[in-house]
Amino acid sequence: MTHIAVIGGSDAGISAALRARELDPTVDVTVVVADAYPNFSICGIPYYFTGEVSPWQSLAHRTHGDLEAAGMALRLNTFATAIDVPGKLLTVRDQDGLEQQIGYDELVVGTGALPSYAGIAGMDDLGPDDGLHVIHTMGDTFALQRQLDEQDPRSAIIIGAGYVGLEMAEAFTARGMQVTQLQRGSEVLSTLDPELAGQVRTELERHGVDVHTGTTVHRIEKTPAGITAHGTRAGQPVTHTAPLVLAVVGVRPNTALLEQAGATLGAGRAVVVDEQMRTGIPHVFAAGDGVITHHRLLGRTYLPLGTTSHKQGRVAGENALGGNARFAGSVGTQVVKVFDLVAARTGLRDHEASGAGFRPRTVQAAADDHKRYYPGAQPISIRITGDTQTGRLLGAQLIGRLGTETAKRVDTYATGLHAGLTVEQVSELDLSYTPPLGSPWDAVQVATQAWSRANALTPVGASS
Amino acid sequence: MTHIAVIGGSDAGISAALRARELDPTVDVTVVVADAYPNFSICGIPYYFTGEVSPWQSLAHRTHGDLEAAGMALRLNTFATAIDVPGKLLTVRDQDGLEQQIGYDELVVGTGALPSYAGIAGMDDLGPDDGLHVIHTMGDTFALQRQLDEQDPRSAIIIGAGYVGLEMAEAFTARGMQVTQLQRGSEVLSTLDPELAGQVRTELERHGVDVHTGTTVHRIEKTPAGITAHGTRAGQPVTHTAPLVLAVVGVRPNTALLEQAGATLGAGRAVVVDEQMRTGIPHVFAAGDGVITHHRLLGRTYLPLGTTSHKQGRVAGENALGGNARFAGSVGTQVVKVFDLVAARTGLRDHEASGAGFRPRTVQAAADDHKRYYPGAQPISIRITGDTQTGRLLGAQLIGRLGTETAKRVDTYATGLHAGLTVEQVSELDLSYTPPLGSPWDAVQVATQAWSRANALTPVGASS
Numbered sequence A, B: 001m002t003h004i005a006v007i008g009g010s011d012a013g014i015s016a017a018l019r020a021r022e023l024d025p026t027v028d029v030t031v032v033v034a035d036a037y038p039n040f041s042i043c044g045i046p047y048y049f050t051g052e053v054s055p056w057q058s059l060a061h062r063t064h065g066d067l068e069a070a071g072m073a074l075r076l077n078t079f080a081t082a083i084d085v086p087g088k089l090l091t092v093r094d095q096d097g098l099e100q101q102i103g104y105d106e107l108v109v110g111t112g113a114l115p116s117y118a119g120i121a122g123m124d125d126l127g128p129d130d131g132l133h134v135i136h137t138m139g140d141t142f143a144l145q146r147q148l149d150e151q152d153p154r155s156a157i158i159i160g161a162g163y164v165g166l167e168m169a170e171a172f173t174a175r176g177m178q179v180t181q182l183q184r185g186s187e188v189l190s191t192l193d194p195e196l197a198g199q200v201r202t203e204l205e206r207h208g209v210d211v212h213t214g215t216t217v218h219r220i221e222k223t224p225a226g227i228t229a230h231g232t233r234a235g236q237p238v239t240h241t242a243p244l245v246l247a248v249v250g251v252r253p254n255t256a257l258l259e260q261a262g263a264t265l266g267a268g269r270a271v272v273v274d275e276q277m278r279t280g281i282p283h284v285f286a287a288g289d290g291v292i293t294h295h296r297l298l299g300r301t302y303l304p305l306g307t308t309s310h311k312q313g314r315v316a317g318e319n320a321l322g323g324n325a326r327f328a329g330s331v332g333t334q335v336v337k338v339f340d341l342v343a344a345r346t347g348l349r350d351h352e353a354s355g356a357g358f359r360p361r362t363v364q365a366a367a368d369d370h371k372r373y374y375p376g377a378q379p380i381s382i383r384i385t386g387d388t389q390t391g392r393l394l395g396a397q398l399i400g401r402l403g404t405e406t407a408k409r410v411d412t413y414a415t416g417l418h419a420g421l422t423v424e425q426v427s428e429l430d431l432s433y434t435p436p437l438g439s440p441w442d443a444v445q446v447a448t449q450a451w452s453r454a455n456a457l458t459p460v461g462a463s464s
Helices: A011-023 A042-049 A064-069 A138-151 A163-174 A194-206 A256-260 A306-320 A350-355 A406-419 A423-428 A443-456 B011-023 B042-049 B064-069 B138-151 B163-174 B194-206 B256-260 B306-320 B350-355 B406-419 B423-427 B443-456
Strands: A003-007 A028-032 A072-075 A079-084 A089-093 A099-103 A106-109 A113-115 A155-159 A178-182 A210-212 A215-223 A226-233 A236-242 A245-247 A251-253 A284-286 A293-295 A299-301 A334-338 A341-347 A360-368 A379-387 A393-401 B003-007 B028-032 B072-075 B079-084 B089-093 B099-103 B106-109 B113-115 B155-159 B178-182 B210-212 B215-223 B226-233 B236-242 B245-247 B251-253 B284-286 B293-295 B299-301 B334-338 B341-347 B360-368 B379-387 B393-401
Touching: A003 A011, A003 A306, A011 A028, A011 A072, A011 A106, A011 A306, A042 A138, A042 A163, A064 A072, A079 A256, A106 A306, A155 A163, A155 A226, A155 A236, A163 A178, A163 A194, A163 A334, A178 A236, A194 A210, A194 A334, A194 A341, A194 A379, A194 A393, A226 A245, A284 A306, A334 A406, A341 A406, A350 A360, A350 A379, A350 A393, A360 A443, A379 A443, A393 A406, A393 A423, A406 A423, A406 A443, A406 B406, A423 A443, B003 B011, B011 B028, B011 B072, B011 B106, B011 B306, B042 B138, B042 B163, B064 B072, B079 B256, B106 B306, B155 B163, B155 B226, B155 B236, B163 B178, B163 B194, B163 B334, B178 B236, B194 B210, B194 B334, B194 B341, B194 B379, B194 B393, B226 B245, B284 B306, B334 B406, B341 B406, B350 B360, B350 B379, B350 B393, B360 B443, B379 B443, B393 B406, B393 B423, B406 B423, B406 B443, B423 B443
Parallel strands: A003 A028, A003 A106, A028 A072, A106 A284, A155 A178, A155 A245, A178 A210, B003 B028, B003 B106, B028 B072, B106 B284, B155 B178, B155 B245, B178 B210
Antiparallel strands: A079 A089, A089 A099, A113 A251, A215 A226, A226 A236, A293 A299, A334 A341, A341 A393, A360 A379, A379 A393, B079 B089, B089 B099, B113 B251, B215 B226, B226 B236, B293 B299, B334 B341, B341 B393, B360 B379, B379 B393
């Protein structure tokens, strides 16, 4: 009987295991999980800290029992230490330090990513007991909750203002804490153009977050008042101190195991896989935040996202069974809620598109989420990036308030990108309309029409 | 100088006029409008009666002044009576009965549709002063408002339970009136499968609407208590009486003017046009609810919708200037809010797809709008129709509560239909996810995966 071993209990690993069992309920599937929390929604952790999710157990997409009922054997608190490729043996170590070998026919590796320290000195020397936190696992979550419970800190420094940093700024603020947010870039949420990200900054400040952009933290140290972050802003030294520091400055692929087994590293130093999630190592597939991302506009890149991990894992699980599935490719769709704002993007921004060989232009418009005469209409700000030579849609960025269906409007662009539509073709789409929820030309199309008008003013191929 | 004459002040006509002026600000554009209310949002009228829109003037997409500023000359309260094709002359009659001729170089006809009486005897003999109303123009709106103001009727009968009928049931209910809704079909909202439309009926009843399905009204008459509707239900005669009856049983294309000019009638007895909105009559274009609809799955059909009228009008306006635009085609996307429910559809239902030569199967699923651990998650019911032989997506129907982004989720399917995606490709789309607003596999994809699973159980090509 075929035995599929899966390393990793998060999105990619569990998706692979579920898919294999779905396709063949007779296959043996063992999932090796480094901690005791398989299939937890890491994306949901900020909402545990806002108090909106309780108890923490509800963050599980599926319970331990659900997963076993789906037919997989779980090896919890078990760390995979080596892959013997010719012998098709996986070496694992349990929490007592005991090593053991697991034979496999096919192996799927979903070891994910690790928090990045972004070159900040002192990060390796401090930990949760000192008030320094990262937020990447349920263990990190419990450690942070412990400090909140035991010390009730009234202030926190968040290093980083990306998705998780913004969500945690909201969470700490919801708990009544004063948040200082330190961001290296010139604006928060650097995955969006500053013209839109500035609205996010305003929303943070409106809720009392003390935002410091252009601030690079070089070093942190333990001080009597907690942790002091030393950095520079506009060339001047700055320091910030708080009893609690949360560092959310990105992730790096966790590739050690596969590297030792002979995997190749590519974009972002992630493991190279093909669209079938094959590593090139015989009988070894990989998926998730540890591998490169096939992107429909960029080719191979590194863009770790939970949605992608689910899809890649599903492909790996099917192919581990001898299937021929292909990951159709990401277009980089992302969305975040920050207090009452929703910020979303898909595809490429101007500089990313230029870097990929397109001749992009980006045009911004604003359009109401629904007919203005119906109560509650709110503008959505939309930036459309299109190729001036072919008219192809390259990307879209949106910001609107909660309730404006901004999160699912980005999906229309994402679908258009997947299908290779032009900007003009988006204007031609037959989108839904009723006055309380839309307009005859949806906001999505008001924006693409604005792009087309602007682009008509300059000859095709002219520099934008 | 080119002179474009446009007949019709609603979506198609105004869109044509605006597009022509946008492309060539020197062109002369005259718009002949039968009443005094050009560019009013007819779709918004129900929200005037709920009290959410006030004053009625705010229903105008653009004011009279806006339209003139856009460069069009408006001839209000003016009725087009004849087209002299060889002479390129339009005969119009003003409200004093004075006839006049207007020369044109190019003519765009957007005379729309007229309320259908669905063969109900007595409709021609009664009118607003008797308590019988239709709701198709601002004049109808004022007449209805007048009865509400003067008589404060406490009950109403609505004949029909389509989009407008449902919206008006909500509006009358919001005013404290007892509504009796008479529907010929076996379920309300017959544009959706009854499995979903039943949820709409429940929502109506939850709000006190007295819904009678399977009830065909044959005749109405004036009686001392108001208007009595005589009909049959399950073969038995039934009567319902109320001081106010609103008949919303569909529309029929208003084609008299173009028929006299030699136009051909096609699907639904609407005027045949090509994808460039040419009628075949020299220099005469037509668009909107009076013409056939090019549908990307059905070919030529009749499906009058405001969104389509805007797009067709825009094409007609461009081509009247000598352009070469094409209407890209409808996929039949529609959405309605009924109290706190949102019901949407796009593409084809099973029987429609069968009729068009596909081998469809329809599978229903339910999925939460966002992660269940985050407060406020609500299920969306989704029915996916796909072709069993090619896997092509053919249609989707959705029902969810307000706030579930159901209206814009249907747009993902609509975009997929436009692009000719398969059901499986929808499952592969890179859709947005954050726990408060979605799931790693969006509800849209939970439904397409359910379809794929169900279809995998039966060999391709087998009867469904």
